[in-house]
Amino acid sequence: MQKIKAVFYIVWGIVLSAPVLAQETENRFDNDKVSLRLFSNFEQVNPLQNLEIFLRFKMHDGWHIFSQEPGEAGMPTQVKWSLPQGYRQLEESWSRDETFETEGIVQHGYGDTAYYKATIRPDAASAAVGGEAMLTADVRWLACREECVPEKARLRLKLPITYRDLLPGKEWQNVAAAAQEWFHPRAEKEEFGLWLVLLMAFAGGIVLNFMPCIFPILAIKAISLSQTSYSKYKSRMESLFYTLGVIVSFLIMAAILYALRSQGEYLGWGFQLQSPVFVGIMIVVFAVIALMFLDIVVINNPFADKLGRMSFQNHLLSSFMTGFLAVLIASPCTAPFMGVAVGYTLSAPPHIYYPVFFVLGLGYALPFALAGLFPKIIAKILPRPGKWMVILKKIFAIPVLLTCVWLVWVLYNQLIPRKAPDLLWKEYDVRGVEQLLSRHEPVFVDFTAKWCITCLINRETALQSKEFEKLVDEHGIHLFRADWTNNSENIARALASYGRNSIPLYVYYDGKSDDYLILPQLLTPGILREYLK
Secondary structure (H helix, E strand, O other): OHHHHHHHHHHHHHHHOOOOOOEEOOOEEEOOOEEEEEEEOOOOEOOOOOEEEEEEEEEOOOOEEEEEEEEOOOOOOEEEEEOOOOOEEEEEEEOOOEEEEEOOEEEEEEOOEEEEEEEEEOOOOOOOOOOEEEEEEEEEEEEEOOOEEEEEEEEEEEEEEOOOOOOOOHHHHHHHHHHHHHHOOOHHHHHHHHHHHHHHHHHHHHHHOOOHHHHHHHHHHHHHHHOOOOOHHHHHHHHHHHHHHHHHHHHHHHHHHHHHHHOOOOOOOOHHHHOHHHHHHHHHHHHHHHHHHOOOOOOOOOOHHHHOOOHHHHHHHHHHHHHHHHHHHHOOOOOOOHHHHHHHHHOOOHHHHHHHHHHHHHHHHHHHHHHHHOHHHHHHHOOOOOHHHHHHHHHHHHHHHHHHHHHHHHHHHHHOOOOOOOOOEEEOOHHHHHHHHHOOOOEEEEEEOOOOHHHHHHHHHHHOOHHHHHHHHHHOOEEEEEEOOOOOHHHHHHHHHOOOOOOOEEEEEOOOOOOOEEOOOOOOHHHHHHHHO
């Protein structure tokens, strides 16, 4: 009986206030119940770049509106677009809703803030520079408190047309950052999603140890293990300090990424290697390490004579710094599982950053930590100390020296960017990609960088193979290379649009639909054939 009574009041409120006229405004609507504001990622329209639209609802004084599934009674909030000829809406989504109960009736809606998001593709054929595009949103909603009042408004965006590349403004970045928290799933789903991301981060951290860029750190750690006396206590303490070094380095990186992204900067995993200053410092560090391995340079403790023997303390500091350095040199690589976890994290609220990066660090530190926790196993594997240790040090100087050469090459390419002639590959251009996709032609995009060793190996073994060239020729695939050696907001935004913030990333459009495929991070000719066939 209570439910029937409540439904009656809702329907009666709608009937009494039915003759409400839509209010026409530019991009905002305000009354004592609800305020609406329309935001666009660009202040102009480039026909070759998609428009992202946010519609923000702010409810006042205890009023609420309804979601797309209002429950047992109510009216879903509706947004209908009137677009210029040739423009089309690609997708739309709503922020998460709340549950209300009125006289025993369960309803779903929004009581504080709600966001509606739409993606609109302009029409390149019908747009003329100097003209304007008018986008109109007709919005209807039912505002309820003690009674229910149907309301509607017409909001407009009038945007001039241009063909220059556009970047989102500061206001859009702030709105998009604020909206993110309202789009996350309900608590139980978020908890499951976070646990899955943490598991992927942990697995990605473990796999990262086997990526090519870790060879110099393997050399340093191997020398450390070979020179360590097999005291259980000392080995475990060194293992602990190595793990602490790894985790501290990851957490510092998370803090820097969050601070910069909250200021509107678009950065991703490996951002520090986009800095010539950082690359220069790493060259010096690894050059010194290589010279120490070759016994050309010997660094003694200047306080040893005054403070006595500090070998154990030095070992602990060395283990900590090895772990810290291991993260910095690992940044050119992205392991399987890790790309998805980092991509999810960098678009998530701050309370997600630190758990994910902490778990990533635990996974990365695990193999060497286990070696320190079980020193007897290492003692059985390695022979007794002797001349072989001197020879091993000099052998391991080779990958460290090669790392120095590679870093010098990276620095040279950062300071003097060169575009190598390539008949197959074009420089990444969002406008060019959009034009080809509008004609339903296949496109392959390679997101890469000179400091990404995995990218370089994939290029040599797969992307420059005769089999790949044959596939490209057979299917008429257009190839684009997005080089992220130096910082580029355009490339960072493009990566973010695919839910990633790290490289390598390989994206393939088959030309038959708007969908795309993301290929594995480690490529072979066989994998390329499987995905591109």
